[in-house]
Amino acid sequence: QDGGTSQEQVGLIDLNASSSDWIRALGEQAAKPYFLFVPEQGKADGTHFSRATAIACLVVQGWVQLQPELKTQLRRDADCGVAPDAAAQRIAQAHPSLVLHERDLAREQPGPHGGAGPTTAYPFFADAPDLAFVLRKRVLHKGAGIGLHLHDKDEIYYIVSGRGLYALDGKQYDVSAGDALLTRPGSTHALQQTGEEPLVLLLAYTAAPGEVK
Known part of the structure; x- marks a missing residue:
């Protein structure tokens, strides 16, 4: 002081x-x-x-x-x-934030990419403008699958429940709840439901300009 x-x-x-x-x-x-x-x-x-x-x-x-x-x-x-x-x-937001309920979004679809069986898709925020990524839930019912296809973008599958066989770049994996699957550009993959319980997964990937979500 x-x-x-x-x-x-x-x-x-x-x-x-x-x-x-x-x-x-x-x-x-x-x-x-x-x-x-x-x-x-x-x-x-x-x-x-x-x-x-x-x-x-x-x-x-x-x-x-x-x-x-x-x-x-x-x-x-x-x-x-x-x-x-x-x-x-x-x-001042150009587009507002949103809360959706999956019960309002269910769409019955055949297996994507030539996959077998019935599936139910939940296309979250498909109508949200200028959203840079796609988030979707899909239920693969008994016998259903996502067919083999080549990737040109990053994509993540997250298994919520059920079991399946996952083919990635020529190798096969048993997958179940809690498994996360990353596919990079240039890879091929497919997913087939197995067992009695439907296979439920979340999918996220980068949206292409003008892509229908």
């Missing part, structure tokens, strides 16, 4: 602002768990932000903004919170 005239340079984290922006982005219903809401007692306290993990993340995020070098020392991400103008950014 020099007679009390010096001032410490202390960075401040505006937790009130960051938590308020965060809560507004969540919306009233989703924000309820982070405040004191006890319907049985008629309590609805919207001023006391809680949940230690959420608070800690906002604090660390603010701290990293003040001292960026701390980011390399973090053991988990601190990418939480939203910008103060989040509502304006949402209004």
Whole structure:
């Protein structure tokens, strides 16, 4: 100290602002768990932000903004919170974000690429404009399959349930729930359902310009 005239340079984290922006982005219903809401007692306290993990993340995020070098020392991400103008950014979106229900999307189709048997396809977000990838769920019913075909793009299959035989570049693999299958350009692959249970899989790949999803 020099007679009390010096001032410490202390960075401040505006937790009130960051938590308020965060809560507004969540919306009233989703924000309820982070405040004191006890319907049985008629309590609805919207001023006391809680949940230690959420608070800690906002604090660390603010701290990293003040001292960026701390980011390399973090053991988990601190990418939480939203910008103060989040509502304006949402209004300015060229295309809105969506929530779909698969029960509204089911399409009965023959096995793709000359595959056998009946399948059910769920083409998620097929009508979403300018979406750079395709995500689809497909159910291969008993005896159904996806026929052998050559790939010109990356594609991932993820087996949700059931069992099957997967042919990839001349080799055959037994696949079941929890298996992920990556096909790169230049590879050939096919998938055949086996057993009594339908084979359910998710498919994701890069969309080609103008592709019907």
